[in-house]
Amino acid sequence: MIPFADLHCHSTYSDGTATPAEIVDLAVSLHLKAVSLTDHDSTLGLEELYKAAKAKGLEMISGVEFSCHVDQESVHLLGYGFDPDAPSIKKLQEKHLLRRSTRNEEIFKKLHRLGIKVDPSEITAQGIIGRPHIAELLVKHKIVGSMQEAFKKYLGEGKLAYVPAYTITVNETIDVIHAAGGVAILAHPHLIDSIPLLNKLLQSPFDGIECYYSNFTPEENARWVKRAQRRNWLETGGSDYHGLNKPYVKYGCTTVDEEHFRKLQNACR
Ligand code: AMP
Ligand code: FE
Numbered sequence: 612m613i614p615f616a617d618l619h620c621h622s623t624y625s626d627g628t629a630t631p632a633e634i635v636d637l638a639v640s641l642h643l644k645a646v647s648l649t650d651h652d653s654t655l656g657l658e659e660l661y662k663a664a665k666a667k668g669l670e671m672i673s674g675v676e677f678s679c680h681v682d683q684e685s686v687h688l689l690g691y692g693f694d695p696d697a698p699s700i701k702k703l704q705e706k707h708l709l710r711r712s713t714r715n716e717e718i719f720k721k722l723h724r725l726g727i728k729v730d731p732s733e734i735t736a737q738g739i740i741g742r743p744h745i746a747e748l749l750v751k752h753k754i755v756g757s758m759q760e761a762f763k764k765y766l767g768e769g770k771l772a773y774v775p776a777y778t779i780t781v782n783e784t785i786d787v788i789h790a791a792g793g794v795a796i797l798a799h800p801h802l803i804d805s806i807p808l809l810n811k812l813l814q815s816p817f818d819g820i821e822c823y824y825s826n827f828t829p830e831e832n833a834r835w836v837k838r839a840q841r842r843n844w845l846e847t848g849g850s851d852y853h854g855l856n857k858p859y860v861k862y863g864c865t866t867v868d869e870e871h872f873r874k875l876q877n878a879c880r
């Protein structure tokens with residue numbers, strides 16, 4: 612397989628530390644031929660990505676990673692090849708901005724009640740703000756030694772300052788992406804540990820599965836490829852690069868070849 616594109620990564624427009632232009636530079640340095648960007652609940656970085664990709668002669672496909680839920684379980688859904696200016700996409704982004712600002716306020720309230728007086732105005736991110744930004748703040752103020760510890764002690768599910776995310780459903784999110792001409796892919800499916808839930812998701816109107824992911828072994832890839840092929844679904848793949856926020860994940864450590872990329876492209880309107 613000749614690596615063509617890493618289809619899953621995060622920039623400074625969500626919880627990554629590389630700008631979209633820096634991601635394009637990374638792709639060039641690895642001799643990849645196309646890029647995408649899948650920031651959490653935001654397409655704001657796509658314009659910068661598009662400009663940088665064009666300047667460097669790389670192809671680009673639009674991308675996003677929407678947070679959603681089914682039966683109170685959190686699920687991540689990747690969208691590709693949609694029109695970022697479509698009203699359905701714009702509306703969903705607004706919804707996520709609103710629910711995140713309410714949730715972040717609640718997280719800070721919980722932290723304050725625990726005697727941790729960190730100030731939300733210190734977060735100066737240019738895009739979506741989520742738990743990783745709060746984790747960074749806790750590291751900066753030496754409340755914890757690492758992002759991991761921030762999640763383990765305070766921000767992870769069920770921990771001291773945890774606040775559940777009230778997102779929208781998987782099916783509604785799939786509809787939004789379809790309405791914008793794109794395809795909906797089940798992200799990092801191995802993170803779903805309930806078998807009934809996984810089966811339910813595999814019966815939802817997805818267009819594909821993220822079969823190749825970060826540190827997957829060939830056996831793990833094959834497991835998901837089999838499931839995708841059985842449904843005649845697309846197979847996508849990527850690193851889930853977050854820059855320095857997940858230093859153990861390198862950009863381009865997982866990629867797809869040109870054939871997979873073209874199939875993805877051709878499935879979009
Ligand atoms: P949010 O969307 O605000 O709920 O934050 C979720 C994001 O936090 C995920 O996409 C990861 O990037 C990050 N995250 C979740 N758990 C951890 C962890 N244990 N360590 C570091 N980052 C994490
Ligand atoms: Fe993330």
Ligand code: FE
Pocket residue numbers: 676687798799
């Ligand atoms: Fe994810």
Ligand code: ZN
Pocket residue numbers: 619620621649676851
């Ligand atoms: Zn991701």
